[in-house]
Amino acid sequence: MKDLVSIRDVEKRWATSIFKLADELDSKPAPRKLAGKVLSTLFFEPSTRTRLSFHTAAARLGISLLDIESVGDSSIVKGESLVDTIKIVDGYADCIVIRHPLEGSARLAADLAQHPVINAGDGGNQHPTQTLIDLYTMNRLKKKISGLHVSLVGDLKYARTMHSLLYGLAMFGAEITLVSPKELQMEKAILEEVKEKFGTKVRISNEMNFRDCDVLYVCRIQKERFADPYEAVRLQQEFRITLESLKGAKDDLIILHPLPKVDEIAPEVDRSEKVRYFEQARYGVPVRMAILSDVMG
Ligand code: CP
Secondary structure, three states: OOOEOOHHHOOHHHHHHHHHHHHHHHHOOOOOOOOOOEEEEEEOOOOOHHHHHHHHHHHHHOOEEEEOOOHHHOHHHHOOOHHHHHHHHHHHOOEEEEEEOOOOHHHHHHHHOOOOEEEEEEOOOEOHHHHHHHHHHHHHHHOOOOOOEEEEEOOOOOOHHHHHHHHHHHHOOOEEEEEOOHHHOOOHHHHHHHHHHHOOOOEEEOOOOOOOOOEEEEOOOOHHHOOOHHHHHHHHHHOOEOOHHHOOOOOOOEEEOOOOOOOOEOHHHHHOOOEOHHHHHHOHHHHHHHHHHHHHO
16 A cells, blocks of 8 residues: 555555554564654644654654654745645655645645655544554454444544544444534435445434443544534533443443543543543554554565
8 A cells, every 4th residue: 555545545454454463563572674764744733642653653663754843843834835845755755644634635645745645634534544543442452343333422523533433433344323413413425435335324313322332432522623612612511421421331331532632521531441542542653553564664
């Protein structure tokens, strides 16, 4: 695979090979076959996990980093275009990881660059490496994905993690329930797509009832993508995970979240043994090591 722009670029067999490689890379010292290669990380939006876990993954594989510390330090502030920036960085680096607020920006970069491009989030569209981490975590903790009952809760309209994950879960044969305020429901086109491609029937609900659920996957309301921030706060209050909302849930339910979390999960829930999102974030390193090994190898 040259580029990883969308989860639609991914086949189940390839994803499974990435999970296997991530297991190996997490359990023994990493090979240094990529020593001498250069990875550029271009982040035009803030990030903690994606940027730092790519940096850690690169360091463990012996890959050098070419990082713009902040957009303000680059010639973009002088008016240089994204197109020119990609062409220049492509001349310096062996692979580009890009996060940009515009949907389609990673695809544009992939079309322009000779070297592989990995999408680290393009607006509200896609976040395919996060989805591979999410699927890897489910598979590692539950020993399967097919047949798992997964509830996706929160902002299904604007969260790119949810758009990518719905497709990934459908590809692996999970049973999916979507729980969100009416105003933040998943776009119909994405539901039709997974129905047509994988035969997945997705349940839609606005009730915080997780009795049949094996995996509860929560995301924050994407306040930065709302015209009215007060509306975002109002909707968040209605769809908040508390210890009360988890009453009646299965003993072995696991709670995942791409993070950052803000107020959508009550702080006391962090102490529940169901919570696995910090572990999920740690798996970002072996999964991204496996992805870099594949696309740069
Ligand atoms: N999950 C995720 O993309 O986190 P960051 O925005 O911190 O990279």
